[in-house]
Amino acid sequence: MKKFTQIQIDELNEKFQAFSPVEIIQWIITKAEKPVVTTNFRPYEAAILHAVTRVDPNLKVIWCDTGYNTPQTYKHASQVTEQLNLNIKLYIPKQTAAYRDAYFGGIPEINSSQHDEFTRQVKLEPFQRAMHEQEPDLWFTNLRKGQTSFRDSIGILSYSKDGILKVSPFYHWSDEQLDEYLKEHDLPNELKYFDPTKVLSNRECGLHA
Helix, strand or coil: CCCCCHHHHHHHHHHHHHCCHHHHHHHHHCCCCCEEEEECCCCCHHHHHHHHHHHCCCCEEEEECCCCCCHHHHHHHHHHHHHHCCEEEEECCCCCHHHHHHHHCCCCCCCCCCHHHHHHHHHHHHHHHHHHHHCCCEEECCCCCCCCCCHHHCCCEEECCCCCEEECCCCCCCHHHHHHHHHHCCCCCCCCCCCCCCCCCCCCCCCCC
16 A cells, blocks of 8 residues: 655545545545454444445454453444444454463553553454454554544544554544434444453553554
8 A cells, every 4th residue: 555645644634524434434445455444342333343344344354352341342242243244353362361360360450560461462462463464554443532642643544653554534523423323323332341451541552552
């Protein structure tokens, strides 16, 4: 995929503010050879999954399951996968939860010296393995402005630290707009979500920042 200059990224981010998420996806996906979307089935993920699969029903959906999701999230993932007929590529940690419970004594506190290794095992390594195996040149995400200070700075288009073009079609959307989108397309949502590597909703886990 052709690499955009920062000037071009800035121009496209300005232009895309007037586009719908599906229009953004339709425009950018034609430039890519190996597009993917990542998901963790957190709240409002059904919106991005619906939008991208409207354009490409066979798009690879990378799910890095930490193994610590809530029962509600797992049920939600199953429902959305079936409803949208998702092409799921599942990645899980190499170590079992039982191993980590013995090694760490449970989920380490975020200020613990063990938390970085815990995060590497359950999220970073599976994600890096997924990207290495799938080799995407375009990465759809559901990052939105207002989630974290880092995400406030990136725009609809941005490059990952590994040089992959990230596209966040719903970047400027509010929860209320997403609620309407889910209602319009009869999509489920699930708010009982837990990320053991972030704990707090305004922290980055290391995949994006």
